[in-house]
Amino acid sequence: MTALFIGVVSHPASRFAASAGPKGLGRTLADGLKRQGVDTVLEINLKNAFEPSMLALDGPAVARSLHAQLRVERHWQAFLRDRIDFSQMMRASLARAQRRLREWIRYLRPWHGKHRDSPGARRIRRLINIELSHFALMRAAVESGSEWTLIIEDDAAAQDLDDCMAGLIGLMSQGPGQPAYVNVSASFSAEDLNISHLLSPVEDAEWEGTESRQLLASSKPVTNTVCAILYRTSFVEELLAVTDTFPLDPVIPIDWKLNIALEFLFTQGTLKSGDCWTVVPAPIDQLSMIAQR
Numbered sequence: 001m002t003a004l005f006i007g008v009v010s011h012p013a014s015r016f017a018a019s020a021g022p023k024g025l026g027r028t029l030a031d032g033l034k035r036q037g038v039d040t041v042l043e044i045n046l047k048n049a050f051e052p053s054m055l056a057l058d059g060p061a062v063a064r065s066l067h068a069q070l071r072v073e074r075h076w077q078a079f080l081r082d083r084i085d086f087s088q089m090m091r092a093s094l095a096r097a098q099r100r101l102r103e104w105i106r107y108l109r110p111w112h113g114k115h116r117d118s119p120g121a122r123r124i125r126r127l128i129n130i131e132l133s134h135f136a137l138m139r140a141a142v143e144s145g146s147e148w149t150l151i152i153e154d155d156a157a158a159q160d161l162d163d164c165m166a167g168l169i170g171l172m173s174q175g176p177g178q179p180a181y182v183n184v185s186a187s188f189s190a191e192d193l194n195i196s197h198l199l200s201p202v203e204d205a206e207w208e209g210t211e212s213r214q215l216l217a218s219s220k221p222v223t224n225t226v227c228a229i230l231y232r233t234s235f236v237e238e239l240l241a242v243t244d245t246f247p248l249d250p251v252i253p254i255d256w257k258l259n260i261a262l263e264f265l266f267t268q269g270t271l272k273s274g275d276c277w278t279v280v281p282a283p284i285d286q287l288s289m290i291a292q293r
Contacts, residue, residue: 005149007026025157029158061250062124147172186284199216217273
C-alpha cells in the first residue's frame with residue numbers, strides 16, 4: 001500500500017505557479033519522504049476544469065454565491081459555539097459584515113448584464129476551479145490506494161522541510177482511529193477562527209519534528225482553510241460521499257463546503273470528538289495569507 005498521496009492544487013496563471021514545480025513544497029516533500037523510505041505518490045493538478053455549461057456566470061449567480069457564503073458562515077459559528085463569548089462574537093460578526101460589504105461593492109456594483117469577465121464572474125469561476133481541483137485530487141488519492149493523503153495548495157511553503165517531514169511521518173505513524181485528519185497550515189490563529197475553546201492537547205502523541213509544536217485535538221471538527229490538510233484516505237472517501245451530493249450552485253469556497261460536510265459527519269456520528277487534530281504553530285505557511293497581512 002502507498003503510504004502517502006500528495007496532491008497539489010494549482011493552475012497555470014497562479015502567482016504561486018512556481019510552487020508546483022521542482023522546487024515547490026509538493027515535489028520537495030515527495031522526494032524527501034521517498035529518501036526516508038516513505039512510499040509517496042505526487043500528483044499536481046494544473047487543470048481549470050470549469051466549463052460554461054456548468055453554470056451561467058451572471059449577476060444572479062454572483063449574488064447567490066455571496067448570500068450563501070454569509071448563511072454558511074453564520075451557521076458554522078453557531079455550530080462551533082459551545083459557550084458564547086459575546087465580545088468575540090460581536091467582533092467576528094462585525095468583521096464578516098465589513099468583508100461582505102466590500103465583496104458586494106467589488107463583485108456586484110461593476111456588473112454589466114452579460115459581461116462574463118466582471119470581477120464577480122471571475123470570482124465564481126475561480127472558486128469552482130479550486131473546488132474541482134481539490135475533489136479531483138481527493139479521488140485520485142482514493143484510487144491510489146494510499147493510507148494517507150496530503151492535499152496542499154500552491155501557496156503552501158515550509159520554512160523547515162526536515163522538521164515538516166519528521167512531523168508528518170510521526171502523524172502518519174498513528175494507529176487506526178484518531179486522527180481522521182490534521183490541519184497543518186498556519187493560515188488563521190485559533191482566536192481568529194473562534195475555536196480556542198474546542199482545542200486541548202493530544203494525549204500520548206507529540207510533534208516529532210525538530211521544532212516545538214503542539215498537537216491539539218478538537219472536540220468538534222474544524223478547518224484552518226484548505227491550504228494544507230493531512231487526511232486518512234479512508235476518511236477522504238467518507239468526505240467525498242457527502243460532498244458529491246452538494247450542488248455546484250450556489251458557489252461557495254471549498255473550505256466552507258468542507259465545513260458543511262464535516263458538520264454533517266459529526267452530527268450523524270461518523271466523526272467524533274478528537275478526530276480532528278491541529279498543529280500549533282503549524283509547519284506549513286500559507287503564502288497568500290502572509291502577503292495579505
